Amino acid sequence: MRRKIIAGNWKMNKTVGEALALVKDLAPLVAGKDAADVLVCPPFTALHAVKQALGGTNIGLGAQGAFWKGSGAYTSQISIPMLADVGVQYVILGHSETRGRFGVPEPDMTPDLLKTFGETDSGVNIKAQAVLAANLNPIICVGETLDERQQGHIDDIVTMQVTRALENIAPELIASHVVFAYEPVWAIGTGETCAPDEADRVCGVVRQAVAQAAGQEAADAVRIQYGGSMKPDNAADLLARPNIDGGLIGGASLKAADFAAIVAASG
């Protein structure tokens, strides 16, 4: 039985003061809700302060990304040891907003676009290896654009993203530390949710891809979240599906009551 995992991705929202106010409101609402792992992923600037505020709560801490090198002349980047140092346990990788795909299929990217846009499948893989080497947990996002969906490429795209993300990673590490998030790009921040049956089906495709890459044991153990306009009113339906082990929540994680309602819907 996989333990549910509910994560709030705050994206580029919340000053330190606002972040602390949100945690203060959230902590009592989710206290004692031990059926799921609950975590928040504030912007880098609020990580340290939020970590201090989470002491004594059942809320964990995630970061929204990281650079793969441990240190060096990489202006603007944040390393995984830096994140570990402030108490981060999870790192989101390959989010569609950091892949920068925004509707541009990866095969169509010219070298210029690739430089402008962010993470690639192989970049996600290198970062996942670095996150695991630091004994942290990567949350690896995968998902198709609307164009890819309309052209019937959903399963191919998701399988390719999963397969590439897991290259050269030991099955035992995948089983114990890796989380996937199926986030259809067209459902993010749009209010349009993927129908629960379809979300469950594609999460099943993710699991099958894990089985092909790392074996059935890892596939059975790995947790797969759904992300994309998950809200209090649709969370229970999504979270009841056999292949959906949690949620990666954007907009609704910015309000304590909404995020707490989603945690409550997880069981």
Ligand code: 13P
């Ligand atoms: P929304 O919940 O705002 O659609 O965002 C989902 C997401 O991108 C989480 O990472």
